[in-house]
Amino acid sequence: MHKFYSHGKLLITGEYVVLDGATALALPARLGQSLEVKKIEKQGIEWTSYNHEGEIWFEARISSEEILGSEQHEVKNEVRKRLVSLLREAAKKNPEKLSSKHGFEIITRTEFPLDWGLGSSSSLVANIAAWFEIDAYELQEKIFGGSGYDIAVALENSPVTYELTKSGRSVLTTSFDPPFSDQLFFVHLNRKQNSRESIDHYRKQPGEDISAAVEKISMLTHQVITCTSLTEFELLIEIHETIISKLVNLPKIKSALFPDFKGAIKSLGGWGGDFILATGGEDEKNYFREKGYKTILSYSEMIF
Known part of the structure; x- marks a missing residue:
C-alpha cells in the first residue's frame, strides 16, 4: 500500500490580486488529507472517502475504461463527475498507472x-498527482483553475510566498512565526459566499488600478512576514483590507459584521466566507463566542 498526504492551506495575503502577479503569503494548515492506494485483483477503482469524523461521505466504483476514455457515462453526481475528470486527466499524463491487469482500492x-x-480539493489534487507521478500544477489548472498557491502549500508543507510571473510561477519557502502568534486566532464564519459578483467587479477595474494594488499588496506581504510587533501587523492587515475592499466592491468584514470589535480582522481567501483572522486574547475570542461563533482556533491549532 502507498500513502500520500498533503496539508490544507490558508491564504494570508494577496487574495484576488495573486491572480495578477501579486506576491502572496500562504500557510499550511495543521490538518490535511491523506490518500491510500492499494492494489486489488479486480480492475477499476473502488473509491471511499472518509470525513474528519471517520464517516463515509462519498464512495464510488469507477471502471478503468471510464477513466481511460473508452467508456463514457452520464454522471449526475457532481463529486463523482469531478473525481472522474481528475483521474482521467491524470491518466492522460501517465496512462501506465492504470494499464495493468489489476485495479486499486483508494x-x-x-x-x-x-x-x-482549507483545501479539500487542492490537497486531493496534490495527492493524486503524487500517485500518478505527474505535475500537480498542471492537473489543478486543467480541472479547477485558480492561481495555484494552494498546490504550492500542499507540495512544500511550509509557509510560502507565491507569485505568478511572466516566466511562470515563483514559489519560495519562507519563515513565518511571529512573536505575537499567541495573539492571532481564526474564526469560522460558517457561511458560504458566492464570490462571482466580487470577482466580476474586480475584473472590471482599470488595469492601472489593479497594477497599483498588486504592487502595494506585494510590499505588504513582505512587511507582514518581517514585522515583529502586533501593532504593526494590525496596521498592515487593515491597509490590506482597505485595498481589497475597493477592488472587489465589498465592505470590510469588520465594518460589516464586527464594528465594535477591539482587535483587527482580516478576511481570508474569498471574502465573506470560511475563516477570518483576528487579533487579541481570550476577551477577543469571547467576543465571537458571545455572538454564536463556535469554531475558533488559535494560531498553533490551525497552522502547521
Whole structure:
C-alpha cells in the first residue's frame, strides 16, 4: 500500500490580486488529507472517502475504461463527475498507472470539516498527482483553475510566498512565526459566499488600478512576514483590507459584521466566507463566542 498526504492551506495575503502577479503569503494548515492506494485483483477503482469524523461521505466504483476514455457515462453526481475528470486527466499524463491487469482500492481521509475551505480539493489534487507521478500544477489548472498557491502549500508543507510571473510561477519557502502568534486566532464564519459578483467587479477595474494594488499588496506581504510587533501587523492587515475592499466592491468584514470589535480582522481567501483572522486574547475570542461563533482556533491549532 502507498500513502500520500498533503496539508490544507490558508491564504494570508494577496487574495484576488495573486491572480495578477501579486506576491502572496500562504500557510499550511495543521490538518490535511491523506490518500491510500492499494492494489486489488479486480480492475477499476473502488473509491471511499472518509470525513474528519471517520464517516463515509462519498464512495464510488469507477471502471478503468471510464477513466481511460473508452467508456463514457452520464454522471449526475457532481463529486463523482469531478473525481472522474481528475483521474482521467491524470491518466492522460501517465496512462501506465492504470494499464495493468489489476485495479486499486483508494481511501481518502480528510482531517478537517469539508466546509472549512482549507483545501479539500487542492490537497486531493496534490495527492493524486503524487500517485500518478505527474505535475500537480498542471492537473489543478486543467480541472479547477485558480492561481495555484494552494498546490504550492500542499507540495512544500511550509509557509510560502507565491507569485505568478511572466516566466511562470515563483514559489519560495519562507519563515513565518511571529512573536505575537499567541495573539492571532481564526474564526469560522460558517457561511458560504458566492464570490462571482466580487470577482466580476474586480475584473472590471482599470488595469492601472489593479497594477497599483498588486504592487502595494506585494510590499505588504513582505512587511507582514518581517514585522515583529502586533501593532504593526494590525496596521498592515487593515491597509490590506482597505485595498481589497475597493477592488472587489465589498465592505470590510469588520465594518460589516464586527464594528465594535477591539482587535483587527482580516478576511481570508474569498471574502465573506470560511475563516477570518483576528487579533487579541481570550476577551477577543469571547467576543465571537458571545455572538454564536463556535469554531475558533488559535494560531498553533490551525497552522502547521
